[in-house]
Amino acid sequence: xxxxxxxxxxxxxxxxxxxxxxxxxxxxxxxxxxxxxxxxxxxxxxxxxxxxxxxxxxxxxxxxxxxxxxxxxxxxxxxxxxxxxxxxxxxxxxxxxxxxxxxxxxxxxxxxxxxxxxxxxxxxxxxxxxxxxxxxxxxxxxxxxxxxxxxxxxxxxxxxxxxxxxxxxxxxxxxxxxxxxxxxxxxxxxxxxxxxxxxxxxxxxxxxxxxxxxxxxxxxxxxxxxxxxxxxxxxxxxxxxxxxxxxxxxxxxxxxxxxxxxxxxxxxxxxxxxxxxxxxxxxxxxxxxxxxxxxxxxxxxxxxxxxxx
Amino acid sequence: xxxxxxxxxxxxxxxxxxxxxxxxxxxxxxxxxxxxxxxxxxxxxxxxxxxxxxxxxxxxxxxxxxxxxxxxxxxxxxxxxxxxxxxxxxxxxxxxxxxxxxxxxxxxxxxxxxxxxxxxxxxxxxxxxxxxxxxxxxxxxxxxxxxxxxxxxxxxxxxxxxxxxxxxxxxxxxxxxxxxxxxxxxxxxxxxxxxxxxxxxxxxxxxxxxxxxxxxxxxxxxxxxxxxxxxxxxxxxxxxxxxxxxxxxxxxxxxxxxxxxxxxxxxxxxxxxxxxxxxxxxxxxxxxxxxxxxxxxxxxxxxxxxxxx
Numbered sequence: 001x002x003x004x005x006x007x008x009x010x011x012x013x014x015x016x017x018x019x020x021x022x023x024x025x026x027x028x029x030x031x032x033x034x035x036x037x038x039x040x041x042x043x044x045x046x047x048x049x050x051x052x053x054x055x056x057x058x059x060x061x062x063x064x065x066x067x068x069x070x071x072x073x074x075x076x077x078x079x080x081x082x083x084x085x086x087x088x089x090x091x092x093x094x095x096x097x098x099x100x101x102x103x104x105x106x107x108x109x110x111x112x113x114x115x116x117x118x119x120x121x122x123x124x125x126x127x128x129x130x131x132x133x134x135x136x137x138x139x140x141x142x143x144x145x146x147x148x149x150x151x152x153x154x155x156x157x158x159x160x161x162x163x164x165x166x167x168x169x170x171x172x173x174x175x176x177x178x179x180x181x182x183x184x185x186x187x188x189x190x191x192x193x194x195x196x197x198x199x200x201x202x203x204x205x206x207x208x209x210x211x212x213x214x215x216x217x218x219x220x221x222x223x224x225x226x227x228x229x230x231x232x233x234x235x236x237x238x239x240x241x242x243x244x245x246x247x248x249x250x251x252x253x254x255x256x257x258x259x260x261x262x263x264x265x266x267x268x269x270x271x272x273x274x275x276x277x278x279x280x281x282x283x284x285x286x287x288x289x290x291x292x293x294x295x296x297x298x299x300x301x302x303x304x305x306x307x308x309x
Numbered sequence: 310x311x312x313x314x315x316x317x318x319x320x321x322x323x324x325x326x327x328x329x330x331x332x333x334x335x336x337x338x339x340x341x342x343x344x345x346x347x348x349x350x351x352x353x354x355x356x357x358x359x360x361x362x363x364x365x366x367x368x369x370x371x372x373x374x375x376x377x378x379x380x381x382x383x384x385x386x387x388x389x390x391x392x393x394x395x396x397x398x399x400x401x402x403x404x405x406x407x408x409x410x411x412x413x414x415x416x417x418x419x420x421x422x423x424x425x426x427x428x429x430x431x432x433x434x435x436x437x438x439x440x441x442x443x444x445x446x447x448x449x450x451x452x453x454x455x456x457x458x459x460x461x462x463x464x465x466x467x468x469x470x471x472x473x474x475x476x477x478x479x480x481x482x483x484x485x486x487x488x489x490x491x492x493x494x495x496x497x498x499x500x501x502x503x504x505x506x507x508x509x510x511x512x513x514x515x516x517x518x519x520x521x522x523x524x525x526x527x528x529x530x531x532x533x534x535x536x537x538x539x540x541x542x543x544x545x546x547x548x549x550x551x552x553x554x555x556x557x558x559x560x561x562x563x564x565x566x567x568x569x570x571x572x573x574x575x576x577x578x579x580x581x582x583x584x585x586x587x588x589x590x591x592x593x594x595x596x597x598x599x600x601x602x603x604x605x606x607x608x609x610x611x612x613x614x615x616x617x618x
Binding site: 097098099100101102103104105106107108109110111112113114115129296297300301304305 | 406407408409410411412413414415416417418419420421422423424438466605606609610613614
């Protein structure tokens, strides 16, 4: 076991898990003994990518033990999305592509954020800056993260840099980018086998907005109506979660990855604020979010503005 | 006037002023219309460097007008060290080498921090990553910043990267690094001509530590005793400043750049905490800080720990 851990956010998606793996490999090449771990269960989409590229899933950790000396964060910086006892450890570095909030250190650190679609796009740049080759399987995992975060380049968070990186990584990984990408994304849309709790928390993150704690989850599907058949069950559970976890509001984004559209389920207090943020009405907990596919770019900023404005 | 401003921290030192200039030039080369400004008076040391390398001082700004569209921060991130109305503007990017605190954005941004001795060392790396040549005079200004921040490589904040960058920049600037460096540092130690207010605020920064606001200034000298002859005047003014500006504590670091040693003047509440932080007693507002030359590495972290621990 290494004394330095690297990990992505809780409720890890493919970028959170694979950026820990790719960043740990880079640090190992640079002579640092770093272990990638995951702060929660591996999703079906991520497992598909790990299997395809012959990589063992990292071990799952929620509290780090006291023999850990320091940590490196990838794909997140907000403490409520991180290790439960993150306050106890020195943060050596952060590589991220999200807003910065509630993040504070006592001393200087290495912090690299860029407004691109995927953390692995930045990590690929850092590999190049150090002149370190990306092994075939790690290239495949990094490619998987870019496909996942950008929904195969359809998300408004996707930049020309993400597309260029994905193309280069697909060549190293020796896969057909689009054929592999569609297969991997579809592997993540199998909601029938998932419990309501998994659907609500699978990819969910907590955000402090004004004085509210807002829980935003996202689930990718190929058929929104199919999932909406479980609407009552999801709403009932979200109400329980809000009370148990102290969320003021839960928003579940049900995103159709083929049509690049989203329906939101809204549960809790502040419904009017959600309506104002998106200029749409909420009917029986349901809100249409046409053209929305990106939580980070199309949901968090307008909601933050509405709650803080 | 450009619609994007770039600036370093208030009470600007040589790195704050010149990193705005070097980063603006880089952005201009990348096609962005960016203007460097300074958030306070130019110090004698900085003016020496600007004169030596034929560069006009940037204009001084404390509040940006409404036609400014966005800003870029260099050499700082904490809002209390920034533009008075920083909250009104979108922050496009940060390049910094300090701790991150009280910094928050609504959306993703470009953030580049590394634990090196000088912001210009990072900016020099970014020039290289983009393949952009550093003009002779800008190289001289960047070199001046590295010399200033590392006290000619004597500060514990200085890294091998800073030294390497300084050597390369000295070649581009066509100066003898050590001869030029000593002349520039000495130009900044002329405290006789300075008012007590200039000495206290010349390079001072405010830090939130626990629930206290701590004001820490630093002045470089070649003779500590000479400045201590003005101790009564400095203490009286610091007491007034504490009340007027709402500081709980003012700490003035008087650093002998030839002997790499510091004497601190402590004024305000929390004297015991300062004593605990450095394991030294405060006698008549005075504390010995042997071997201390770096506010960032040797003063802010132990003080933060003491106030928050």
